[in-house]
Amino acid sequence: MIRPGLLLGIDDLDGLDAVVVDTRLALTGATGRERYDAGHLPGAAYLDVDDDLAAPPGAGGRHPLPLPSDFVAAVRRAGVSRGSRVVVYDDGPGTAAARLWWLLRDYGHEDVLVLDGGLAAWTAAGRPVSVDPVVPRPGDWDGSPGRLPVVEAEDLADVVRSGVLLDVRAAERFRGEREPIDPVAGHVPDAVNAPLTENTDEVGRFLTDAVLRRRFEALGVHHGAPVAAYCGSGVTATQTLLALRLAGFGDAALYAGSWSGWITDPSRPVATGP
Incomplete structure (x- = not known):
């Protein structure tokens, strides 16, 4: 069943x-x-997370938000026009697709x-895949960022003081027991x-809205208090932003720099353990 905008x-x-669009x-x-x-998927265009949905790595982390001109050009290249309905997908759990979902909405495309x-659900249902090259007719889409909440490193103390800051990485990375990607x-x-x-469930489909709501409430999320999410580089956190929307909590903020951006400044504190 279609859940509009989600x-x-x-x-x-x-x-x-x-x-x-495959991401x-x-x-x-x-x-x-x-x-x-x-x-x-037959007819799907491809946009690359590194090249099209992020700026080069730097002080903003491994996947800073893209330059607006670059992002608009990439979306047009994928065949998106102002009136297009866009469907985005990845291997399954939405961890990369949600990045494009979030960016398009931030630029005003709902x-x-x-x-x-x-793709996992698609192939499990016996649907065909294609290896044919797809060269879409360029679209006329346009937009500018700023519709969705974003927080910076200096804002996080206020978030944790009056709300909840969600780290969506695996528990062992959160605790500092294992870090396969970042240097700290x-x-x-x-x-x-x-x-x-x-x-999501074992096949990468989102849990029901009610189950997600109970999950986030148990983590301290509630209406009227700020909520922000981060991951390693600002990509997969958008999947949790989508889950929060499904759960009825509206648009939580993205810490786009995420952990890889936080640690570029050695003066920022680092916590380990639970």
Whole structure:
């Protein structure tokens, strides 16, 4: 069932007039582009998280928000126009697709949906994939950022003082026991660990709205108090922002720099343990 501005199921895509975009991201092994070339939803364009949905790494972390001109050009290249309905997908749990979902909404394009379960759900349903190159007719889409809340490193103390800062990485990374990507292990002091894997079921589909609501309430989220989320680089945290929307908590803030941005300043404190 389509949840406007949020999700749609595999069957909902049948006959839907939409621009479909693959945003698969791979930290190891074959690249997202290579995975796309090996098989994608028929007619789907591809946008690369590193090249199209982020600026180069730096003080803003491993995946800073993209320059507006670069992002607009990429979205047009994918065939998106002002009136397009856009469907985005990744391998399954929405961890990369939600980045494009969030960016489009931040730029003022509300008609964007994440395919629930992504490619994994698509193939599990026996649907075909294609290896045919897709070269969309360029769209005329335009937009500018600023519709959704974003926090910076200096804002996080206020968030934890009066609300909840969610760290959506795996528990062992949050505790500082294991850090496979960034040079410093640990978390932002007073953040609450909320692993994003608990937003979806075993096949990568989002849990029901009611279950997600109970989960976030148990983590201290409630209406009227600020909520922000971060991950390693600002990409996968958007999946939790989508889950918060599904749960009825509206638009929580993204700490776009996330952990990789926080640790670029050695004067910032680092916490370890639970």
